[in-house]
Amino acid sequence: MRALIVDDEARVRKAVQLLVDWDKHGIREVREANGGNEAIEIIKQFRPQLVIMDMMMGSGHGLELMAWVYEHASNTKFIVVSGHDDFDFVRSAVRHGGVDYILKPIDPEAINTAVRKAVDGWRLEEAERADQQLLNIRLNEFKPLYDEKLLSSLIDDPGSAEGALGKLRKEGLIPTGLEEACLLIARIDPGDSLLQQKFGHNGELLLFAFINICNEFLLAHRQGIAFKHLGGPQEIVLLVWSSDRNIAELIEQINQGLFVTLQRRLHFGAGSAGPLPHSLPKQYTEAGLALRRRNLLRPDEYMHRAEIQHQSNSAFGRHSLGKLQEEWKLAVQSADDDRITLAASKWFDEQLRLGVITPELLTAWKNEVMAFRARTIQDVLGHQADSLLADSEYENEDTGDTDAPLPENYTFSKYAWIDWTVGVLAGLSRLFSRHLTRDKDTISEIVHYIEQNYQSNIALQDIAAQFYVSREYVSRKFKQTFGINFSDYLAKYRIDKAKLLMSNPHLKLQDVAELVGFRDVKYFSKVFKKQEGLSPREYKESRAIMQ
Structure with missing residues (x-):
């Protein structure tokens, strides 16, 4: 002291x-x-x-x-x-x-x-004094969060919106006499890696910088306020007091300020101006829809309104996605790279011809591709889908959702999207080719096992257990490979062996039946007649006459 x-x-x-x-x-x-x-x-x-x-x-x-x-x-x-x-x-x-x-x-x-x-x-x-100073620091730290909570509740919590609006008026954040406002949304480009790197991949700091620049224009001229929407990550909400005809000019000024400071501009979706606070949830929905339906082929248009966006964006659009899936399936089965690329490109070529690509359509495309992938794997692999996809042998074939471009990116690359789609379809093709090869090897081993053990009591369940597959798998593959089910294949093999043995005059019918795996001579005779159209005795007699 x-x-x-x-x-x-x-x-x-x-x-x-x-x-x-x-x-x-x-x-x-x-x-x-x-x-x-x-x-x-x-x-x-x-x-x-x-x-x-x-x-x-x-x-x-x-x-x-x-x-x-x-x-x-x-x-x-x-x-x-x-x-x-x-x-x-x-x-x-x-x-x-x-x-x-x-x-x-x-x-x-x-x-x-x-x-x-x-x-x-x-x-x-x-x-x-030190305690009070610390309290003031904490209050200053929490006040922006408190304000953001109040402002966000105007959108997310209609039940408390009137109370929040009253507090915001007392805080001076919303003018006392203001009865109407326009809500806008902006989302920072998630694909802008250079910008993320510039801010050390600190999303909060990046958002803070954008909001501050927006508020330099809004608060300085008492035209509105920008804040972080707590319900939407990396999302900036603007409440603007200006009339509709001035909003486009205001957004242009804000974007010019952003460009001078950060060399970036934002795309803004706008709702239809309405009374405070009850119109804000609807405006928020409209603004989000406007952003999802903005035309990515017009990157220099930064102001987007829901009411003037394309309805479903095109006549081709979403309705045509389902029609493409048959072509995808044929391309995957063909294992032809050119055919796969053509199938993956068709939708994009048509949309480019129509002049419309939107985040909404890209999201639908991405979902369709992934749904097709999951459905096709299940159709082809059945119960083996999960185990085969988990198998390390197939890891490199599993091109999936994490590799896809983001529909919300500010820039659209036809080639990036086609490459991703080709990767998914080609991965499926390789997966199925390996699976078919493995299937053929498995069936060959089962047939060899039957040839070595047909004289024993072989059941479908025994085969399944022997080769670590399901009974359904064996039945399905025998049907696909030989056109008959497993039991008919085994019976046919045994009867063919029995026909060879019946040429030996010293073997009785009972002996023949037992030698080929039948323990009941009557059942043997029934199966024999079903296959050959003659009983074993009639077959033997006909053979004797022919000789």
Whole structure:
């Protein structure tokens, strides 16, 4: 701490210096002034926490010094040392914040007690000031969040919108007499990697910079306010008081400011102006729709209104996506790269011819491609879909959603979208080709197993367990490969082997049946007749006649 002794008598100043135990009170620096005028100059530079002063001085009256300290250095504590036991002086000292009034000659105990009291008081008040400063800092940190919460609730919480509007009017953020406003939305380009890098990939800082620039134009001319919508990440909402005819001009000015500062411009979607606060949720929906339906082939148009956007954006648009899926399926099955590229390009070529590509259509395209992928995998792989896709052998074939361009990007690249689509379709083609190869190998192994074990009691469940596949898989693949189900294939193989054995005259019918895997000769005869149209005995007799 620092202290200043003010008295026009040097001996009094010397006495104070000697009588006060400065170290005990934590006071490290002590200076002197011979009058009030000199004291004021020293206080401006030295900024003492304690002033010990005389009331009657030739250069600057003590009362004048107290008044100046009270006005310009109100945190400073002072002790009056005077030779006059005057009630008016005491009252003046107390009124101006003096801690104590000591009469000359100075008593050591009295002045040390007064100094201790002054120091303790200053430290207590300093702690309170520090707490208040910290509270103010926190309030300043939370106030923007509080304001954003109130402003966002105008959109997201109609039930509390009237109350929020009243608070915002009291805060001065929305003019008291304003009854109508227009809401606009802007979203920062998610594909602008250079801009993200410039802000250290700190999305909050990036958004803060854009909002500040918008508010430089809005608040300066009392035309509106920009804020972060807490319900939409990387989303800026503008409430504008200007009339509709001035909004386009205002957006142009804001974008010019953004370009000068950040070399970027924003696309704004606007709702239809309406009364506060009840029209804002509808305006927000309209503004979002306007952004989703903006034509990406016109990148220099930055103002978008829902009511003038294309209805579903084109006659071709979304309705044609489903028609393409049969072509996608044929292209995937063909495993022909050129055919896959042609199938992936067709929709984009048509949309470019019509002159309309929008984020809404790109989102629909992306969803259609991914739905086709999932559906086709399920159709082809069936119950094996999950296990095969998890298999490391297929990891590199799994081109999926994370690789897709973002529909919300400010720039549209036909080639990026086609490349992604080709990647998905080509990945499917490779996946199915490998699966078919694996299927053929599996079926070949099953057939070989049957040839080696047909004499045993083989059931469909045994085959499935032997080759770690399902019964349904075996049945389906036998049907696809041989045109008959598994049980018919096994029966046919056994009967063909039985026909060879029946040429041996020494083997009885019972022996033949058992040798080819039938334990019941009657059942053997039934199956034989079903396949050959003759009973085993009739077949054997016909063979004898032919020989």
